[in-house]
Amino acid sequence: MKDNLTERLAAHLADGPHHLGQILITPISGGGYELRHRDEPPPFPALRESTGPDAARQLALYTDTGEFRPLKSAPTLRRGWRLLLADTQELHLALDYLYPAMVGIWRSHQNGTLTAVPLDQTLARQTGMYAAAKRIQNDEARALIQRTCSSAKCLKRILWEMAPGQPVDGLPSGKMSPVLDPGTTACDEIPLLCHEACNILVAEARQVVKQRERDAPQPERQTQSTSPES
Amino acid sequence: MLSKPDSALILVGHGSTVNPDSSSPTFAHAETIRRQGLFGEVHCAFWKEEPSLRQVLHMVDCDEVYVVPNFISEGYFTRTVIPRELEIQGPVSVIQNKTVKYCDPVGSHHRMTELLLHRAAEIAPGVPPAQISLLIVGHGTSLNDNSALAAKREVDCIRQRGIYAEVLSTYMEEAPWIADWDQFTAQPHVVVVPFFIADGLHSFQDIPVLLGIDRETGSAASQSNVFRQNPHHLRNRLLYYASSIGTEPLLAELIVDQVANFDAAHPKRLSP
Numbered sequence: 001m002k003d004n005l006t007e008r009l010a011a012h013l014a015d016g017p018h019h020l021g022q023i024l025i026t027p028i029s030g031g032g033y034e035l036r037h038r039d040e041p042p043p044f045p046a047l048r049e050s051t052g053p054d055a056a057r058q059l060a061l062y063t064d065t066g067e068f069r070p071l072k073s074a075p076t077l078r079r080g081w082r083l084l085l086a087d088t089q090e091l092h093l094a095l096d097y098l099y100p101a102m103v104g105i106w107r108s109h110q111n112g113t114l115t116a117v118p119l120d121q122t123l124a125r126q127t128g129m130y131a132a133a134k135r136i137q138n139d140e141a142r143a144l145i146q147r148t149c150s151s152a153k154c155l156k157r158i159l160w161e162m163a164p165g166q167p168v169d170g171l172p173s174g175k176m177s178p179v180l181d182p183g184t185t186a187c188d189e190i191p192l193l194c195h196e197a198c199n200i201l202v203a204e205a206r207q208v209v210k211q212r213e214r215d216a217p218q219p220e221r222q223t224q225s226t227s228p229e230s
Numbered sequence: 231m232l233s234k235p236d237s238a239l240i241l242v243g244h245g246s247t248v249n250p251d252s253s254s255p256t257f258a259h260a261e262t263i264r265r266q267g268l269f270g271e272v273h274c275a276f277w278k279e280e281p282s283l284r285q286v287l288h289m290v291d292c293d294e295v296y297v298v299p300n301f302i303s304e305g306y307f308t309r310t311v312i313p314r315e316l317e318i319q320g321p322v323s324v325i326q327n328k329t330v331k332y333c334d335p336v337g338s339h340h341r342m343t344e345l346l347l348h349r350a351a352e353i354a355p356g357v358p359p360a361q362i363s364l365l366i367v368g369h370g371t372s373l374n375d376n377s378a379l380a381a382k383r384e385v386d387c388i389r390q391r392g393i394y395a396e397v398l399s400t401y402m403e404e405a406p407w408i409a410d411w412d413q414f415t416a417q418p419h420v421v422v423v424p425f426f427i428a429d430g431l432h433s434f435q436d437i438p439v440l441l442g443i444d445r446e447t448g449s450a451a452s453q454s455n456v457f458r459q460n461p462h463h464l465r466n467r468l469l470y471y472a473s474s475i476g477t478e479p480l481l482a483e484l485i486v487d488q489v490a491n492f493d494a495a496h497p498k499r500l501s502p
């Protein structure tokens with residue numbers, strides 16, 4: 001093990017509170033960490049306290065109104081809790097439940113080993129029922145990205161392009177940059193990075209294509225397998 | 231006992247964007263294996279949830295990674311989707327400077343039979359097996375996988391042991407139809423075990439309706455009572471309905487064992 005991610009996380013967090021998505025991570029004097037929602041209004045003692053990484057998975061599962069959160073970077077993390085974690089090991093696991101893979105992807109980005117994959121390549125790779133997604137047109141893709149990836153839906157910063165040399169346009173510059181503008185938040189931040197379009201975007205792209213093709217039926221076309229993959 | 235402190239295990243599940251119970255067994259088995267301390271690291275990855283198959287390798291520290299599909303059978307996902315998304319080229323691949331070893335899915339482990347027997351015995355305690363018709367229910371007519379074949383294979387193995395009066399495979403979408411369960415079973419007690427990896431829509435909504443337990447589809451499995459009201463008095467029989475075989479805690483042992491099986495089948499000198 002050359003590069004221990006848990007140790008790197010601990011070293012990074014040693015100098016004080018940090019944000020990761022909607023979470024505030026605070027080291028506790030004497031050891032351990034406290035997590036809570038970053039926009040939690042005081043008084044903090046009113047927060048429901050839990051301990052251990054398993055509780056993090058439960059906290060990440062549903063919104064305040066009880067809806068399932070398949071995309072953990074959606075800005076819908078529930079409030080009203082504080083989570084106590086005994087050590088960096090527990091913290092790392094809890095963060096992996098709350099924001100899956102984001103600590104590891106942050107490391108790869110820092111190491112210069114994170115390769116962004118253009119959207120056209122992600123779509124071209126799809127098979128089965130998702131093969132239809134590769135027939136999305138540029139203007140459709142642009143509108144779809146604005147709908148699906150905007151900060152109202154997802155807090156990740158997009159690193160990929162539409163196609164090589166063709167950046168995503170129509171989203172605020174902050175959404176497209178891997179780092180925050182200095183001074184925009186009170187404390188340091190581990191960024192949420194999107195280096196490749198997620199399955200939700202791919203599934204939506206398929207819907208857009210299917211809808212268009214239903215509305216304006218095309219002449220005979222070779223379609224790939226219509227297996228009931230979901 | 232297997233010990234791989236310098237290797238990571240990635241357990242791959244399907245996941246779902248609508249059903250929170252789909253990924254729970256995968257997370258639960260991963261946590262069990264993590265607590266056993268057999269691997270340097272244990273991670274989950276999903277097709278429809280996060281971490282995704284495209285993200286998960288960035289989480290890994292170890293140079294050697296075993297990937298075990300938490301799937302009920304070989305099929306479209308294990309042969310096409312997982313290899314494509316992880317960029318796996320064969321049993322052993324080098325990806326992002328890591329040696330990635332691709333194991334067989336947990337469902338093809340020969341001890342699945344034992345797990346099905348365990349679950350069947352647990353769901354109907356004290357009932358003599360000679361008075362039980364055991365039904366293993368799969369999806370059927372799916373182009374995605376060979377789960378119907380796998381269910382038939384399991385039924386054959388259980389039948390050979392001669393424990394139960396009757397053992398049959400039955401399906402949601404092909405004959406023998408699960409909805410007709412009382413017509414092709416003869417015993418007063420009928421035990422139904424869904425041959426699925428998670429308590430998805432099929433096991434907690436569709437099958438209970440087909441069996442006649444529920445009139446209409448209800449809430450998520452984690453909030454449903456369907457598994458807690460056994461036996462159900464239906465069609466002049468006593469029906470016992472189990473949760474999906476993939477939720478069986480013993481499955482964690484089989485996942486670990488797929489890694490040992492991989493090593494046995496691919497001696498080190500064959501690695502690139």
Ligand code: SF4
Nearest residue numbers: 149154194197198201
């Ligand atoms: S593609 Fe990336 S930015 Fe867009 S919704 Fe998915 S994870 Fe968020």
